[in-house]
Amino acid sequence: MVDALRPALESALLSAGALAVAAVLVIALVLLVGHDPREIATTLARSAFGSRFAWENTLSRAAPLMLAALCTAIPAHAGLVVIGGEGALVLGGLAASQAALFVADVPPFAAIAITCAAGMLVGAAWIGLVGALQQARGVNEVISSLLLSIIALGLFDWLLEEFLRDPASLNYPATRPIPDAARIGALPGLDVHAGLAVALVACVAAWWVLRRSVTGFAIRVVGGGVRAALGVGLPVGRLVVATCVAGGACVGLAGAIEVAAVHERAGGALHADYGNTGILVAFLARHHPLAIVPAALLVGGLAAASGPLQRGFDLPDAFVRIVEGVVFLAVIASETLRGRLLPPAAR
Amino acid sequence: MTSAGLDPPPRVEARGLARRFGPVIALDAADLDVRPGSVHALLGENGAGKSTLAKCLVGALAADRGRIVVDGRDVTLRHPRDAHALGLGMVWQHFSLVPCLTVLENLVLARPDAPRWIDWRHERAALDAFLEDVPLRIDPGARVADLAAGEKQRVEVVRQLRLGHRVLFLDEPTSVLTPQEADALLGRLRALADAGRISVVLTTHKLDEVIAHATHVTVLRRGRVVADAPLDRTIDAATLATWMVGHAPPSVARPAPRDARQPARLSIRALRVARAAGGPPVAIDALDVHAGEIVGVAGVSGNGQRELVEALCGQRSVDQGAIDVDARPWRADRASMRAARFGCVPESPLANATAPDMALADNLVLRVFDRAPIASRTGRVRRDALRASAQALAARFAVQSGALGRAIATLSGGNVQRAVLGRELVDDTRLLVAVNPAFGLDVGAAADVRRRLVELRATGCAVLLVSEDLDELITLSDRIVVMFEGRVVLSTLGVEADRQALGLAMAGHSAIASARADN
Ligand SMILES: Nc1ncnc2c1ncn2[C@@H]1O[C@H](COP(=O)(O)OP(=O)(O)OP(=O)(O)O)[C@@H](O)[C@H]1O
Ligand SMILES: [Mg+2]
Numbered sequence: 001m002v003d004a005l006r007p008a009l010e011s012a013l014l015s016a017g018a019l020a021v022a023a024v025l026v027i028a029l030v031l032l033v034g035h036d037p038r039e040i041a042t043t044l045a046r047s048a049f050g051s052r053f054a055w056e057n058t059l060s061r062a063a064p065l066m067l068a069a070l071c072t073a074i075p076a077h078a079g080l081v082v083i084g085g086e087g088a089l090v091l092g093g094l095a096a097s098q099a100a101l102f103v104a105d106v107p108p109f110a111a112i113a114i115t116c117a118a119g120m121l122v123g124a125a126w127i128g129l130v131g132a133l134q135q136a137r138g139v140n141e142v143i144s145s146l147l148l149s150i151i152a153l154g155l156f157d158w159l160l161e162e163f164l165r166d167p168a169s170l171n172y173p174a175t176r177p178i179p180d181a182a183r184i185g186a187l188p189g190l191d192v193h194a195g196l197a198v199a200l201v202a203c204v205a206a207w208w209v210l211r212r213s214v215t216g217f218a219i220r221v222v223g224g225g226v227r228a229a230l231g232v233g234l235p236v237g238r239l240v241v242a243t244c245v246a247g248g249a250c251v252g253l254a255g256a257i258e259v260a261a262v263h264e265r266a267g268g269a270l271h272a273d274y275g276n277t278g279i280l281v282a283f284l285a286r287h288h289p290l291a292i293v294p295a296a297l298l299v300g301g302l303a304a305a306s307g308p309l310q311r312g313f314d315l316p317d318a319f320v321r322i323v324e325g326v327v328f329l330a331v332i333a334s335e336t337l338r339g340r341l342l343p344p345a346a347r
Numbered sequence: 348m349t350s351a352g353l354d355p356p357p358r359v360e361a362r363g364l365a366r367r368f369g370p371v372i373a374l375d376a377a378d379l380d381v382r383p384g385s386v387h388a389l390l391g392e393n394g395a396g397k398s399t400l401a402k403c404l405v406g407a408l409a410a411d412r413g414r415i416v417v418d419g420r421d422v423t424l425r426h427p428r429d430a431h432a433l434g435l436g437m438v439w440q441h442f443s444l445v446p447c448l449t450v451l452e453n454l455v456l457a458r459p460d461a462p463r464w465i466d467w468r469h470e471r472a473a474l475d476a477f478l479e480d481v482p483l484r485i486d487p488g489a490r491v492a493d494l495a496a497g498e499k500q501r502v503e504v505v506r507q508l509r510l511g512h513r514v515l516f517l518d519e520p521t522s523v524l525t526p527q528e529a530d531a532l533l534g535r536l537r538a539l540a541d542a543g544r545i546s547v548v549l550t551t552h553k554l555d556e557v558i559a560h561a562t563h564v565t566v567l568r569r570g571r572v573v574a575d576a577p578l579d580r581t582i583d584a585a586t587l588a589t590w591m592v593g594h595a596p597p598s599v600a601r602p603a604p605r606d607a608r609q610p611a612r613l614s615i616r617a618l619r620v621a622r623a624a625g626g627p628p629v630a631i632d633a634l635d636v637h638a639g640e641i642v643g644v645a646g647v648s649g650n651g652q653r654e655l656v657e658a659l660c661g662q663r664s665v666d667q668g669a670i671d672v673d674a675r676p677w678r679a680d681r682a683s684m685r686a687a688r689f690g691c692v693p694e695s696p697l698a699n700a701t702a703p704d705m706a707l708a709d710n711l712v713l714r715v716f717d718r719a720p721i722a723s724r725t726g727r728v729r730r731d732a733l734r735a736s737a738q739a740l741a742a743r744f745a746v747q748s749g750a751l752g753r754a755i756a757t758l759s760g761g762n763v764q765r766a767v768l769g770r771e772l773v774d775d776t777r778l779l780v781a782v783n784p785a786f787g788l789d790v791g792a793a794a795d796v797r798r799r800l801v802e803l804r805a806t807g808c809a810v811l812l813v814s815e816d817l818d819e820l821i822t823l824s825d826r827i828v829v830m831f832e833g834r835v836v837l838s839t840l841g842v843e844a845d846r847q848a849l850g851l852a853m854a855g856h857s858a859i860a861s862a863r864a865d866n
Contacts, residue, residue, distance in 0.1 A: 007754075214722045221713060224702025230662045231691055231700055232713045233681035 010341055011286040015295075018284075018334040022327040029322070035313055047308040048301030059192045060262070061274075062300035064089075066199040066292050067254035068278025070206055071127060071247040073287040075141070077210050078243040079223035080134065084145030085251040086275025087152025088126040090266075092119035092252025093259045094156055097175045097266035098164065100182035100259070111181035116198075116256045123252015124245045126152060131244030135237040141244075153271065166265070174267025184261035195257035200293065202250055207289035219243055251275060277303070280328045299324070356383045356513035356546040357418040357434060364403050364413035365570075366396075368757075370749070373399040375570035376413065381514060381563075384543040386536065388557040388578075389550045390591055391567035392789040393761030394747055397550040400567065401516045404548075405437040406430035431459065436512030438503040438520055446492035450485055450502050457506050477509065493623045498649045504532065514546045519760065519787055521556060526817055527850060528647070529553075533560040552761075552789050554584035566590040592791050599797040601822055602641070602804055604842065609638035612687075612778050612809035613659075613677075618668035620658045622651060622833065628666070629654045629833040636809040638777070641800065643824030643841065644813040647853050651833035652782070652813045653694060659780050659811070660691040662699070672778065681717075690714075690771035692781040694813075700767045703756035707746070708737035710755045711770050743769040744792060760787040772799055779803060782813040797823060817846060831855050 027037040048058050071085040099118030103111035130148060133139040166176040184194050210216040222229045222239050229236050254274060259266050281299050285291035306320040361379040365372075374396045381387050389397045402408035404415060406424030415422050417433050424430050427437075444453045455461055455470050474487050485501050494502070500520060507515050515536070521529035537560045539545045551557060557564060558578070564587065566574040574590040576582065613636040620629040629651040636642045646652055657663035659670065661679025670677040672687050683689070693699040701710045712721060712733055720732040737751055744765035750758060755766060764787050772779065784800065785793035800823055804810055814820050820827055821844050829837040829852040837852035839845075 212728060213726050214717045214728055215726065217709070217716050217728050220705065221702050221709075224705045225698075225700075227662055227699045228701050228710075228713065230679075231660045231693065233661060233679060233684040233689075235680065 008288075010338060011288070011291075013341055014334045014337060015284055015286060015291075015331065017337075018330040019298075019327065021334075022323075022330040025326050025330070026323050029326075033315075035315075040309065040313060043308055043312050044302070044305045047305040053191075054301075054304060056191045057304040058297060058301040059190075059196050060300075061303045062293075062296040063193070063196040063199040064254040064258055064274040065278055065281050065296040065300050066203055067250045067257070068274045069281035069285065069292045069296060070202060070278075070289065071123075071251035071275070072279050072282035073285065073289060073292060074206055074210065074247040074250070075127075075131065075240075075243045076282065076287040077216070077223050078219050078240045079226065080131065080141045080240065080243065082127060082130055082141055082145045082244065082247060083279050084127065084130060084147075084149035084152075084275075085247075085278050086271070086273065087149030087156075088123040088248050088251045089255040089258075089275040090156045090270050091126055091152045091255070092123040093255030093270040094159060094164070094175070094266045095119050095122040095252070096256035096259045097178055100178035101176065103182055104179035106181060108181045111179070112184055112260060115178070115182045115260050116253055119252040119254075119256025119259070120249040121252070123255065124249040127248025127251065128241055128245040130248075131241040135240050149275070156271070160266070164266075169265075169267065172267060174263075174265045174269075177265045178260065182260055183264060184257060193257070193261035195254075195261045198253070198257065199296075202253070203289045203292050206246075206250075210289060215239075251278070254278075277324065280324055280331075283328065283331050299327075354434075354513070355543050358383055359404060359435065359514055359546070359548075360416040361400065361404060362414045362416060364400065364410045364415070366399055366403060366408065366410050372570050374403070374410070377567065377570060377572050378575070379404075379548075379565055379572070380575075381546050381548055383546055384540050385562045386533075386540050386547045386549060386560055387563045387565065388561035389548060389565055389567065390552075390554075390557065390587060391550075392591055393765070393787070393792060394569075394759050395567040395591075395789075396570040397567055398518050398759060399570075401437060401518055401548060401550065404430070405435050405516055407437065428459070431510065431512070434511070434513040435516070436507045436510055436514070437516040437518065438500075438507055439518060444491045444499060444502060444506075447490065449488055449490055450494075451487035453491055453502065454487070454506050454509055457510060474509075478505070494649065501528075501532075513544070514548070516548045518550050519552070520549065521551060521553060527854075529556060530559070536560075537562075552787065552793065554587045554790065557587060558582070558584060568593075588790050591789065599794055599801065599822060601841075602801045602825075604825070609640065609807070611635040611637050612673060613811065614669075614671045614674075616669045616671070618655075618658070618670065619666045620651075620654045620663060621666055622654055627651075627833045629658070631655070631668075631835055634828065634835060636778075636811050638807045638809050639804055640825045641804050641810040641812055641823050641841075643820035643827040644811065644830055645817060645820050645827055645849055645853055646813075646815075646830035648694075648815060650830045652830055654833075655830075656691070656693055656780055656782055656813060660693060662693075684714075688775050688777035690773070690776040690779045690781075692767055692771050692779075692784050694782040694786070696767040696786075697756060697760075697763045700771075701755050701763065704754050706752050707741070707755045707758065707766060708734055708751040711737040711740045711746075711751075711766055714770060714773075740769040740773070741766065743772070744795065761789065761792065764788055765792065768796060768799075772796075772803065774806075776803060777808050779808055779810045780813070781810065783815060784812070785816070785819065817849060820844075821846070821849075829853055 030037045030040050047054050049055060068085045068089060072082055075082040096115045096119035100115040103114050126148060130141050130145045133144050134141045160173055164175045165173050186192060187194050187197060210219060218234050219239050221234060222236050226236060255270060258270055263269050277299060281292055281295045285295040302320055302323060309315050309319060310317060359381040361377060363376045363378065364374050365376050366374040377400055379400065391397050399408065403410045406427045406429045415424060451471055451474060454474060455465060471487060485505060491499065504520060533556055536547050540547055561578050563577050565572055615631050615634040618631045622628055644652055654663055658665050697703055715721060715736060716728065721729055721736055723729050746765045746769060747758060747762045755763060768784060785796050788796060800810060812824060821841065824841040827839055827841055827844050828835045829849055831852065
C-alpha cells in the first residue's frame with residue numbers, strides 16, 4: 001500500500017467503524033424502549049434522504065453544520081481543540097442582524113456581503129480571543145472556548161432582552177426583521193438557501209489552504225510539533241491565532257447565514273445547537289475539511305429526521321441528541337485504535 | 348542489592364527470529380544466546396535490527412517467525428507482562444517515563460504490585476536505601492519532564508533494577524551519559540552480571556564500551572547475524588567495526604588550528620535563563636563563537652545546556668541579558684534564522700525537532716518549504732519539488748531510503764537523527780548549534796557527522812557543539828567550556844584540553860577556572 005494513503009484510509013476506516021458501533025448501540029437502545037429498529041431506520045432514512053423535500057431539509061441543516069465544524073477543524077490543524085462554536089455562532093448572528101438594519105438601501109449583493117462580514121468579524125474576534133489567550137497566557141483552549149461560549153450565550157440573551165428586542169416580538173424575543181436587501185435567497189431550482197454554496201466553498205477553501213498551501217503546511221507543523229516549529233522559526237503564536245480567527249469567522253458566518261437566509265431576525269431560534277453539533281461533525285470527519293461535507297450531510301440528515309421520529313414513534317426530543325452523543329463517543333473512542341488498525345506505527 | 352533477585356537469571360535464546368515491517372525486513376532469521384551472567388553486546392549499523400530483536404525478546408513486538416527459548420522451554424511473549432513474569436525487561440531507546448510525575452512516583456507506579464494505598468514516605472525511604480547501592484545519581488523528588496536526557500536514562504535503569512528484572516535489555520543506554528557515568532553504569536551492571544545475578548543485553552554504537560564491559564558480542568547486519576563471539580583480548584574496536592560495516596571506519600582528524608581570528612558570529616552576554624527544573628538559572632557572563640570556530644560545551648546533562656540551547660533555538664524565553672548574532676540582537680524568528688543561516692540539532696530530536704506524525708519528507712523540508720522551488724508563486728506546496736528536496740536532504744546522511752512517506756516517528760532512532768542532521772547541516776549553514784550530533788549513530792555515520800562539522804568549520808561556519816562525549820569534544824573543538832549548574836566553570840583551548848581537568852570541572856570541582864577563560 002502507498003504509505004501516503006495509509007493515514008487517510010485509516011481515518012476513513014475508523015470513522016466507518018465508529019458509525020457501525022454507534023448503530024449497534026442505537027439499535028439496542030431502540031429495542032430497549034420497545035420499537036422495531038427497522039421501522040425507525042426506515043423513517044430515519046426516508047425523512048433524511050428519502051425525498052426531494054427531505055434532501056432539501058437535510059441540506060439546509062448541513063450548511064451551518066459545515067461552517068460550525070470548520071470552527072473546530074481549522075484550529076485542530078494547529079493542535080488546538082476548540083469547542084466553543086455555539087457562542088460565536090449566536091453572537092455572529094446577532095451582529096449580522098444589526099448590521100443588516102443599516103443596509104436597507106444598499107444593492108442586495110453588497111447588503112448581504114456587509115451582513116455576513118459583520119457576523120464573521122464578531123465570530124473571528126470571539127474565537128480569536130481563545131487562541132490569543134492560549135498563546136499569550138497559556139490558557140487551555142478547551143476550557144476557555146467552552147467558557148467563552150457560555151459567556152457569549154449570556155451576552156446574547158442580555159443584549160437581546162435589554163437593547164435589541166423588537167417591541168413587536170411579544171412572546172418570542174427577537175430583533176427587528178432584517179430588510180429584504182440583506183436576505184439570502186434560495187439556490188436556483190432548489191428549496192435550499194444559498195448558504196449551502198457558501199459553506200461548500202468554505203470547506204474547499206479550508207482544504208486548499210490547510211492541505212495544499214505553504215501556510216497550511218506551517219500550521220500543520222505547529223500542530224504536529226510545536227517545539228520543532230519554534231526551532232525552525234515559524235511564527236507559532238500568529239499561526240495559532242490565525243487558525244482561531246479563521247475558524248471563528250466560519251462559525252460567525254454560519255450565524256449570519258441563519259439570520260439572513262432562515263430566520264430573518266436574530267432570536268432564540270438561532271441557539272439551535274448547530275455550534276455544538278458542528279464539533280461532532282468535525283470529529284467524525286477527523287478534521288479533514290472535505291470529509292466535513294459528507295459528515296455534515298449525515299448529521300444534518302439525523303437532525304432532519306428528528307421531527308418525524310418524534311411524531312411517528314412518540315420518542316422524546318432527546319432521542320436524536322442521544323444518538324448524536326453515542327456517535328460522538330464512538331468516534332472519540334475509535335481514535336485510540338489509530339495505528340493498530342493498519343500497522344506499522346510502533347516506534 | 349536484594350531486588351536483583353536470588354535466583355540466577357534465566358538463559359534466553361532467540362532461534363531464527365524474523366520480523367518484517369511491510370517491505371522492510373528488520374530481522375531475518377536472527378539467533379541470539381544470552382547466557383546467565385553475561386553482558387551481551389548487540390552491534391550493528393543504524394537499521395540493522397538491534398532494537399527490533401530486543402523488542403521481540405521483551406514481548407513488545409511479535410516476531411513473524413522463529414522461537415524464543417527461556418531456560419530450555421519455548422515461550423510465547425505476547426505482552427511485556429509475559430516477559431516481566433520471566434524476569435526480562437527493557438530500557439527503551441525513547442524514554443517511557445510519565446513526564447508529569449516525579450521520579451519516585453514513576454518508580455512506584457511501574458511496579459505491577461503497586462499497592463492501592465501508597466505510603467510515600469515509606470517508598471521514599473526504600474528507594475533511598477536502594478539507591479545507596481547503585482552508582483546512579485537521581486533525585487527522587489524531581490519531575491520527569493524537567494529532567495535532561497541523561498537523567499531520564501538513569502531513572503530508566505533504576506526502574507528496571509527495582510522491578511527485579513534479571514535479564515535487562517538496554518537500548519543504547521549510554522548514548523546520553525558522560526563517559527564517566529557510562530563507565531560507572533556499565534561497570535556496575537557488569538559486576539552484577541559477574542556475580543551471576545543478572546544478564547545484560549546491550550545495544551550501543553560505542554565500541555570502547557563493548558571492549559571494556561561486554562562478555563559476548565553479536566553483530567547484526569540487515570537483520571542477519573554476521574558475527575557472534577565471546578569477547579577476548581584478540582578482539583579490538585577495529586575488528587568490531589569491520590564486522591559491522593564490512594570495512595574499518597575512517598577516523599576524523601583534529602582540524603587545523605585557525606590562523607586569524609574571525610569576527611564573533613554568536614555572542615552571549617550576561618545571559619539569564621530560567622531552568623526547567625527550577626534549579627539555579629543558566630547564568631553565562633560571556634561566551635563567543637567566532638566564524639570558523641567550533642566551541643565545545645561539556646557537562647553532565649542537566650546542568651543548563653538544554654536551556655541554553657532552547658534559548659538559542661527560540662524554544663525558551665530569555666529572562667535577562669543579550670544573545671547577539673552578527674552584532675544584532677537575536678530574534679529566533681524565521682527571517683533572522685535564514686539571514687544568519689542558522690541550524691540547530693537539539694537533544695532528543697524526535698521530540699524537539701520534528702513533528703513526529705508527519706512524514707519523513709515533510710520533516711526534512713521544515714527549513715525550506717516556504718521558498719522556491721517547494722513554494723509556488725501562488726503559495727502552493729509543490730509536492731514533487733518537496734519530494735525532490737527531501738530526497739536530496741535524506742541522501743546527505745543516508746537516511747533509510749524508501750521511508751520518505753512514512754511518519755518520522757516510525758523510523759529507527761539513528762534514522763531520525765540522520766534526518767535532522769541532513770536538514771540542519773546543509774552546505775550553507777553558517778551558525779550551528781548541535782547537541783550530541785552523533786547520538787545513536789553507528790560508527791560510520793558518526794564519523795561522517797564529525798567530518799561534516801569540520802568541513803562546515805572550514806567554510807567559516809560558527810559551531811556551538813554541546814556534547815556528552817568528551818572524546819568528540821576534544822577532537823573537534825577549538826575551545827571547550829564546561830557547564831556546571833548553569834554556569835561556565837572552565838574554559839580551555841581544545842589543544843590544551845585535559846580530560847582530567849574537564850572531568851573534575853564537570854563534577855563541580857573546579858577552582859581552576861583558567862585565566863584564558865572567555866577571550
Ligand atoms: N514500527 C516500524 N515500522 C516500520 N519500520 C520499522 C519499524 N520499526 C523498525 N522498522 C524498520 O526496521 C529496521 C530495523 O529497525 P531497528 O529499529 O531494529 O534498527 P536498529 O538496529 O535499532 O537501528 P538504530 O541503530 O538506528 O537504532 C529499520 O529499517 C527500521 O526502519
Ligand atoms: Mg535502535
